């Protein structure tokens with residue numbers, strides 16, 4: 001295919017206000033050559049579309065290696081029974097695991113996703129990532145159930161995964177803590193030493209379930225009883241008297257670039273504390289997974305009121321029906337319809353690109369970039385609704 005000229009009813013460039021009848025001229029690898037007025041071109045040379053053109057989607061939180069668990073875990077159980085269930089399925093046949101990973105990678109590409117922040121505990125996804133057209137940032141995730149004496153051996157085990165994670169060209173990697181309820185201070189220190197500086201992009205699951213906040217508030221809730229069942233001891237555990245995000249903030253390197261993931265229980269004062277800690281904080285929401293596991297959504301209004309940079313993730317096929325950022329947008333539009341479409345598009349594209357340090361390349365429709373292009377349909381009020389569709393054009 002040679003040069004293409006694409007013109008949709010509207011174009012969300014993420015640079016300026018929404019443009020009508022803009023002609024996007026692209027070369028054969030998808031690089032944008034020019035943005036023109038419709039009248040500057042012979043209509044016969046243009047492909048016209050009804051709907052809105054948006055940049056390629058960024059999935060800021062996924063667990064590609066859990067793709068084989070699609071449909072295996074019940075919905076609505078709450079986070080802790082969910083984790084127990086996931087652990088019980090971890091010894092599936094490797095051929096089944098590998099095939100599910102390849103299929104999920106392809107489905108994300110077909111769904112218009114161009115970059116993914118992906119959590120890994122094992123090296124299973126690395127071969128697929130090396131071959132994929134999608135940009136992957138592999139977050140090699142570590143956790144020791146808050147057991148200080150286990151930190152070193154836990155770190156050594158995951159460091160082997162980190163060492164073989166793809167990190168060349170269209171791939172990046174970093175070592176990351178799993179969650180404030182599962183990473184000891186010792187392990188945080190080892191992770192910090194490996195990452196060395198605050199520019200390293202890290203990610204952490206945050207404030208996903210009431211027990212997590214309660215653990216750091218007063219040491220009560222379901223987490224210590226559950227982990228004790230695995231044989232761990234919490235005799236010396238000292239709560240902070242504050243929500244779990246405050247433990248994480250006290251353990252990161254100063255001013256670190258952090259993706260906080262889920263945030264279903266995060267309140268304005270937590271967001272403000274994180275903003276004070278660093279100007280590189282990103283708030284990744286996975287609404288379909290939140291509905292699947294805990295049957296609740298974050299309070300998006302408090303994030304918007306705090307000028308937080310919200311981005312979107314699918315989480316894994318263990319807790320979702322598909323890996324589609326567009327379906328995440330539709331879910332927010334359905335349950336929290338006050339979020340304007342222009343904002344949702346930004347969450348799904350530019351903000352995710354910023355979260356992964358890719359804002360110079362992805363998330364904006366502009367000359368010289370190769371952001372990927374998706375066509376979405378909106379209702380007569382210009383909003384997403386249940387019948388909206390998304391088609392990958394480039």
Ligand SMILES: [Zn+2]
Pocket residue numbers: 061062063119205261315316
């Ligand atoms: Zn996750």
